[in-house]
Amino acid sequence: MATDRVVERRRIFKQYKEDVKERGKPFYPFAMFHDTVMSLVVVIVIIGLAIVWKYTTPGNHHTTAAGWLGKLYDEPADPGTISFVPRPDWYFYFLFYLLRIFKWPSTVILGTIGIPTICLLLLLAVPFLDVRSERRLLHRPVAIVASVLVIISMGVLTYKGATAKEALGTELLADVPHWAEKQGFSNNPEAVAGAKLFAVAGCLNCHTYLGTGSHNLGAPDLSAEGAKNKGIEFQISHLKCPACVNPGSPMPSFAGLGDANLHKLATFLEASKGPK
């Protein structure tokens, strides 16, 4: 059976070589003409994008305002920042959104490593999974279904990643009194200060808290984090180096906030025993 297949595909390739020799056309000028036109189109599109990027940006110089294609640049990188949005370039949105589907800590590794690795291995294996010589589309139902599913899922994930809501610290700050009331830490100034920090430090770009925030990268809901009674010391060391305490955590270090701020955040987290 397998030898039949080998004989058959060798025959077809031999026939291919003969056919090309007999009734093919020379690469130059025929195919090369198409290639040249297409390459010119590519270069023009790239230059066009660069021009649109620059000239739709409001103002002329030194601005972080966004044009049609987004900002020319953002504020300078600041490791000690208290507000950030971890957002990759658009062609990684499908991975970015994939991480929302999985829950920390049990299955998030599937989204970060498992599925991308499996996809890459499957992609490498395509010629060995599909060993028939058949090339006509209507005779390759599995290939058609697989490619349609891949295109739809990549498209949906990219779209969802692109439209994923970002939490704005200034708007979230207004929720702090409401949180303090629900959690009952209104008379604990350290916890309230921590809550304000929590609202503006970008925590809610990944975590959710009492219904606000955007669930990203598999980060857990923190509404009842204090109910686990892990202690302030634990919370501080976790904020300083999440992966040291929780192996495999993609959360960035917040050591840049400084010990005083970390203590406030930890107090707030420990005071969050769940809504009453």
Added chain:
Amino acid sequence: MATKPMTRSEQLQQTIVYPLDWLEERSGLVGGVKYFLFRKVPGDTDWWQTLGSATLTAFLVQALTGVILAMYYKPDPTVNPRTNLPVAYQSMQHITNDVFAGWLVRGMHRWGASVFIILMFMHMGRVFLFGAYKYPRELNWILGVLLLASGLAEGFTGYLLPWDQTSYWATVVGVNINGTAPFLGPFLAQFLNGGTAINADTLSRFYSIHMLLIPGAIFALIGLHLYLVIRLGVTSPPWSKEAAGTGPLAPPETNGAGRVGLVSPSARRSAR
């Protein structure tokens, strides 16, 4: 030497042909280029098969604009005390706002990356649609997947270089995600960061990977990829009536009834 004086056109021919012959005799390059240009491709080759060369063009745009950007960019995260801005960020701003046509070169590099990645996916889709990954082109498909992964790695490492908030925090999270991989993950994250966390050395490390390591690998992979394309040939569209691999075409006057060749018409139909 009693030779006839050369005519003008003979002289001209001599000046063109002599250096080419000299080169050919010592390298075989002229024959190679001739073979590349005048090799036969299937008669039904058309716009579908231009996506690969378009991807190559996008990569060459990236290489060229990248070389120009490297002349001005400084991969240094230390803060300049005079301006209170990181040196890398400042050099990126300088390219965008002050250098002649710097905005254009940076814009082409920034958006050329997206075009390059879109074209890689489209080219891969075309190859999949045509079944062009099948025997004997399996290796070329694998080279293509490696090129795709390298291209995405270029996107990841290049994103950090402007050293602004967006690029910094996306990279922090991206490296952390790399670090979650079993076995190799922690080593990969440590290699990328140049330490246990993002630090002063991380930026120059990313820069080196972005402009030396991966582009070198991509150039080598493209070389192998093209070698296999030239050796194995371009695939006909599977729906083409005259697809190469189906045997001699029917002479038009016999209307298909008297095909020549060893394969019977029915067998030929299934054998593409």
